[in-house]
Amino acid sequence: MEKIIGIWIAAFLTLCIYSFLYRDNPFYRFAEYLFVGVSLGYSIVLQIHQGLIPFAWQPFSAAVTGGSLTGLIKLIPIAIGLLFFAGLSPQQTWLIRYPSAILIGVTSGVAIPNVLQAHIFEQTRGTIGPFAAIHAGTLSGWGVFEAILMVVGVVCTLTYFFFSIEHRGPVKWVSKVGIAFLMIGFGSAFGNTVMGRVALLIQRVDFLLNDWFGTIF
Amino acid sequence: MRRQVPLILCFVFGIVMIFTQFIPHSLSQSLHQEVRQWYLIIFPFALVFSSIALIRTHVMRIRRRTEHWRYSFLIFIGILMMVVIGVPFGPQHHVFEWLFNNVQVPMDATMFSLLAFFIASAAYRAFRARTLEASLLLVTALIVMLGNVPVGDLVWNTVFAWLPWENATSGMKQWILDNPNLSARRGIILGISLGVISQSIRIILGIERSYLGGGD
Amino acid sequence: MLEKLMSIDRRIIFILVALAVILPTLIPVSMPISVSEPTQKLYDYIETIPAGGTIMLVFDYGPASLAELNPMARAIMKQCFAKDIRVIGLTLYAVGTTMGSTLIQEVVEETGAVDGEDYVFLGFRPGLELVILGMGTDITSIFDRDYNGKPLSEIPMMQNVTNYDQVDLLVDLSAGSLTEAWITYANVQFNLQIAAGVTGVIISQMYPYLQTGQLVGLIPGIAGAAEYERLIEAPAKGTLWINIESFVHLLIIGLVVIGNIAFFIQRRREE
Numbered sequence: 001m002e003k004i005i006g007i008w009i010a011a012f013l014t015l016c017i018y019s020f021l022y023r024d025n026p027f028y029r030f031a032e033y034l035f036v037g038v039s040l041g042y043s044i045v046l047q048i049h050q051g052l053i054p055f056a057w058q059p060f061s062a063a064v065t066g067g068s069l070t071g072l073i074k075l076i077p078i079a080i081g082l083l084f085f086a087g088l089s090p091q092q093t094w095l096i097r098y099p100s101a102i103l104i105g106v107t108s109g110v111a112i113p114n115v116l117q118a119h120i121f122e123q124t125r126g127t128i129g130p131f132a133a134i135h136a137g138t139l140s141g142w143g144v145f146e147a148i149l150m151v152v153g154v155v156c157t158l159t160y161f162f163f164s165i166e167h168r169g170p171v172k173w174v175s176k177v178g179i180a181f182l183m184i185g186f187g188s189a190f191g192n193t194v195m196g197r198v199a200l201l202i203q204r205v206d207f208l209l210n211d212w213f214g215t216i217f
Numbered sequence: 218m219r220r221q222v223p224l225i226l227c228f229v230f231g232i233v234m235i236f237t238q239f240i241p242h243s244l245s246q247s248l249h250q251e252v253r254q255w256y257l258i259i260f261p262f263a264l265v266f267s268s269i270a271l272i273r274t275h276v277m278r279i280r281r282r283t284e285h286w287r288y289s290f291l292i293f294i295g296i297l298m299m300v301v302i303g304v305p306f307g308p309q310h311h312v313f314e315w316l317f318n319n320v321q322v323p324m325d326a327t328m329f330s331l332l333a334f335f336i337a338s339a340a341y342r343a344f345r346a347r348t349l350e351a352s353l354l355l356v357t358a359l360i361v362m363l364g365n366v367p368v369g370d371l372v373w374n375t376v377f378a379w380l381p382w383e384n385a386t387s388g389m390k391q392w393i394l395d396n397p398n399l400s401a402r403r404g405i406i407l408g409i410s411l412g413v414i415s416q417s418i419r420i421i422l423g424i425e426r427s428y429l430g431g432g433d
Numbered sequence: 434m435l436e437k438l439m440s441i442d443r444r445i446i447f448i449l450v451a452l453a454v455i456l457p458t459l460i461p462v463s464m465p466i467s468v469s470e471p472t473q474k475l476y477d478y479i480e481t482i483p484a485g486g487t488i489m490l491v492f493d494y495g496p497a498s499l500a501e502l503n504p505m506a507r508a509i510m511k512q513c514f515a516k517d518i519r520v521i522g523l524t525l526y527a528v529g530t531t532m533g534s535t536l537i538q539e540v541v542e543e544t545g546a547v548d549g550e551d552y553v554f555l556g557f558r559p560g561l562e563l564v565i566l567g568m569g570t571d572i573t574s575i576f577d578r579d580y581n582g583k584p585l586s587e588i589p590m591m592q593n594v595t596n597y598d599q600v601d602l603l604v605d606l607s608a609g610s611l612t613e614a615w616i617t618y619a620n621v622q623f624n625l626q627i628a629a630g631v632t633g634v635i636i637s638q639m640y641p642y643l644q645t646g647q648l649v650g651l652i653p654g655i656a657g658a659a660e661y662e663r664l665i666e667a668p669a670k671g672t673l674w675i676n677i678e679s680f681v682h683l684l685i686i687g688l689v690v691i692g693n694i695a696f697f698i699q700r701r702r703e704e
Contacts, residue, residue, distance in 0.1 A: 006319035013320065017327040021334055021447050033288040035324040037295020039528070042321055044268045044296070045303030045313070046527040051261030051559040054577070059258065077255040081262030087270065094219045097429050099259050101223035102230050104428050106256045108417035109234025110562055110618070115417075118617040118647065119410035123403050126645035146396055153400020154407070161408045178404070179350055185401030187354040188393055189637040191361025192654060193336070196501055196633025198454075198681045199655040200330035202674045203500030205454045207323070238622075253567055254574075257560045264559055308530060309581060317531045325496035325528075333681070337450045338443040341688040345696050355693075359686055365656045367464035368679035384467045391469055394640050403641040 004215050011212040014204055056081060127154050153181040224423045231421035272296065357393060364390025438695050446688065453684045457677040464676055471643055472660040475604070475628045475650025479509070482601045484517035487594055489603040491615070492524040492533035498608035498632045499532065504658035504671035505630040506533075506606055507540055512665045514544045514551055519590045521600070523555040523576070525564055525611055530557040534580060549579075549588045556580035561611070562618050569597050569623040597625040602649070606630045612639065616647045630657065 016031035056078050063071035080102065086095035130147035133139040139147065159171065160178030167175050230252060237249035275289040298320075302313045346352040363369035369386035382388065419425035482488065490509060494502045513520050522533050537554050546552050555576040558564045567575045572595060578584050585591045593599060603625055605612045612629040619625040630652035631639055642648040652661055655678060658671030 002315065006315060010319045010323035014323050014327045017324060017331065020331065022444065029285060029288050030291060031324055032328075033291035034295050035321070035328065037292035038299055038316070038321045039295075039325070040268055040271060040292065041296035041299025041303065042308075042317060042531075043527055044265065045299055045308050046530055046557055047261055047264045047268065047559060048304060049307050050527070050530065050557040051264060054558070055257045055261055055560075073251075074254070074258065077258040080255075081259040084262045084266035085269075087266060088273075093430075097219070097223040098226060099263065100428055101227040103256060103259060103263065104420055105227035105230035106234050106252060107562065108227075108420045109231035110238070110566065111417050112235055112414055113238050114562075114617045114621050115410050115413050118621045119406055120414075122645050122647055123406055123410075123641055126641065127403060129645075149396055150400050150403075153397055154403050157401050157404025158407060161404065180353055181397050181401040181404070183350045183353040184357045184393060184397040185405075185637060187357025188361045188390075188398045189634070190354070190358040191365065191390075192633040192636040194333075194340075194358075194362055194633070194682070194685060195365045195654050195656060195678065196498075197330065197333040197336055198678055198685075199500040199633070199674055200326060200497070201333035201450070202454055202458070202677050202681075203670075204323075204327050204330045205451075205458055206670070206674070209455065209458050250570065250574075253563050256563045257558075257567065257575075260560045260563070309534075314531055314535065318535060321528075322496040322499070322532075326499060329497040330500075334447045334450050337681075337685050337688060338446045340685055341441075341446055341692045342443075344689050344692065346693055355689070359689065362682045362686060365654070366675060366679040366682045367466050367659075368683060370467055371464050387467050387469065394637065395644070398637050399640040399644055402638050406638070406641055 007211055007215055011208060014208060127151060152177070157181050220426075220429060223429060224426070228421055228423060231417075235421075360386070360393060361390050364388075435695055435699055438691070439699070449684060449688075450681060453680045454677060457680050461673060462676055463672075464679065466659050466663050466672065466675065468660045468663060469653065469657065471651035471653060472657045472664070473650075474643075475630075475652060476512070476661065476664045478602060478626075478628065478649050479512055479516070479518070482516070482518050485519070486601040487519045487521060487590070487599060488513060489521045489523065489600050491603065491605045491607075491611075492522065492529040492536070493526045493605055493611040494608035494632070495526065495528035495532065500674065501632045501655045501658065502606045502608065502630060503532075503536055504655070504669060504674075505652045505661060506536055507669065508658065508661040508665055508667065508671070509604055509630070510537070510540045510546075510552075511544060511667055514540075514546045515665075517551075518601075519550075520546075520552040521555065521591075521594070522552065524557045525561055525614075526609075527557055527559070530580070549583070550590055553585075553588055553590060554580045562614055565615060565618040566622065569619060569625070571596055597623040600625060602626045602628060604628045604630060607635070608632045609635070612648075613642075616642055620647055628652075 013031050013034075016027040019025055020028040059071070059074040060078055063074050080099045083095045083099050086092040127150060130139065130143070130150070134144055134147060156174050156178035158178070160175040160182065162175075165171060233248060233252055237245045237252070240246075272293075275292050278286050278289045298316060299313065302310055302316065306313065308314075344355055344358075346355050364387045369390075370384040373386045374383060377385070416425060420428070479488070488509075490506065492502075492506065510520055512518075522537055524530055524533050534554055534556075537552060540546070541548070541552070556579070558575050560567075564575050572591075573585055576585065579588060597603075597619060603615060603619060605615050605627065607629060608631070612627075612631060612635075615625075615627050620627050626649050627647065628650040629639060629648055631654065633654040636651075636653040639648060639651050639653075643651050652658060655671060655675055659668075659675035662668050662671045
């Protein structure tokens with residue numbers, strides 16, 4: 001019974017949202033706002049149970065009950081985290097800058113070496129790597145063409161994004177080739193996006209025709 | 218106090234995180250771990266606060282009687298439904314899971330599936346081969362769309378059965394993704410990554426201060 | 434006639450799209466599915482993991498992507514349980530928590546896998562890259578208990594798993610940029626082997642990482658899910674849906690072609 005009620009509620013809400021395809025209407029708005037509320041409620045519960053409790057409350061209670069110096073140090077970040085709630089008072093909003101600065105500083109600090117390695121070094125290696133295979137004579141004629149095409153594509157795309165020099169003369173033509181590569185990239189992204197969105201629609205129709213109708217017929 | 222201290226905090230924590238990653242000494246690693254734990258303790262507060270800020274926005278909407286303000290009550294009903302069960306009993310509670318699976322999941326999935334209709338309509342109205350660049354985008358999109366579904370290869374293998382290339386539709390799609398698409402994407406990744414690194418350096422050095430917001 | 438065709442009410446197109454989905458759903462068709470190289474690579478990689486090995490399966494997605502990613506997750510779990518490979522489930526995306534937990538339960542009912550021996554679901558922790566880095570040093574520094582509150586020290590399959598060194602592969606099922614975060618932090622810092630199953634929207638941007646070997650395999654969208662189901666010889670929703678998808682793609686391609694023919698005729702007339 002619980003399952004059937006769930007299916008009917010889900011079907012009703014699904015149809016409420018699809019009613020937007022005709023035009024904006026109160027059923028759609030009902031589902032839209034309820035969706036925002038439920039998502040927000042879900043997020044609050046998860047942030048408390050899977051974030052605040054294991055990361056802040058447990059160290060806090062351990063520090064208070066344990067009384068060790070290393071445990072008590074954990075009270076400092078908890079106090080800093082609580083400063084976020086100063087944002088609820090217009091006069092004290094500036095206090096949010098303290099925890100924000102720490103979060104931003106830490107993420108910036110960890111990003112620099114890792115992004116450099118994962119995205120700059122590795123991607124550069126991937127671009128010029130096939131030339132080692134060409135040098136060793138292990139790449140077929142078609143493979144050589146693909147390796148050259150890749151370098152041309154990367155260099156031309158980067159040239160298109162390079163605004164420190166004016167795009168005139170040869171630079172203009174190189175950047176035009178870059179645009180061609182970008183268009184192919186965006187075209188493939190569009191084709192794949194269509195597949196993703198249509199899959200979602202198919203899943204919903206599958207639910208309505210098989211699960212929901214299955215409770216009726 | 219209001220601007221200098223946050224700038225100093227950002228600089229100190231940023232520098233510590235950069236250098237401790239390169240120094241394998243146990244003291245450096247302990248410091249790295251401690252800072253990581255501080256981050257993980259502070260971060261959930263930011264998320265809970267952002268949720269509260271969103272609730273406040275809707276309280277203001279109701280107070281100011283803005284357009285469709287009555288619907289904002291539905292947001293509170295939604296929040297209450299989840300929080301009343303979820304906070305005391307946890308997200309593992311079967312009623313909480315039932316609400317998620319039968320209320321949130323269908324609405325979320327359906328909302329995004331609407332895009333399938335709008336993509337089809339937009340493709341019919343606006344997807345035109347007006348220029349060479351637009352033609353490249355269009356032809357690539359069509360090949361990828363056809364190569365992604367089994368009917369593409371089925372048609373090819375039936376119509377062009379006399380040709381030596383089997384499954385050429387998905388083969389063409391794969392070649393596009395593996396070669397010109399890869400080059401374009403790599404160019405974008407390199408560009409974005411250089412941007413991330415330079416922005417991170419600017420933030421740590423206090424040149425980029427937009428996160429501090431306005432005022433003193 | 435041409436003007437009418439160009440200014441057709443969008444709701445007629447909506448009806449055509451709906452019919453292209455509804456009719457093949459009611460009368461299913463089956464077409465042969467060819468397997469792409471990225472999907473094959475991931476399947477082969479998991480096949481090389483010995484029995485008793487461990488993979489991490491990360492549910493970094495929400496309901497908006499379940500149509501594409503749930504079939505992949507099912508197929509991977511079935512392959513792992515059949516080969517006696519242990520699965521550690523987790524997520525860095527809050528909304529992926531109940532998705533992952535529910536899906537694992539459904540697969541467990543089908544396969545008979547045992548909680549704590551064949552799989553464990555750790556749940557969610559906020560903190561993205563810092564969570565990734567933390568688990569690289571010590572998983573218990575991030576998750577000291579599983580999702581149901583059982584300490585990891587009491588879970589049999591976690592006895593010898595302390596960090597990424599004991600994990601053979603991480604498969605990130607992602608609807609956003611989190612696969613890149615796993616590559617940036619887990620692969621670079623801890624040399625963890627990573628594969629991904631992604632939604633259609635981000636398939637294209639994964640290819641540079643596949644070429645460098647930063648991804649050992651990739652399941653691209655619902656097409657990839659259907660391919661994976663073929664590889665494990667267990668056709669399910671992925672196979673069913675990609676066949677239906679064929680009709681919608683044909684319709685959209687037809688609409689684009691008609692729109693362009695009308696556009697060129699109109700342009701020629703104006704000239």
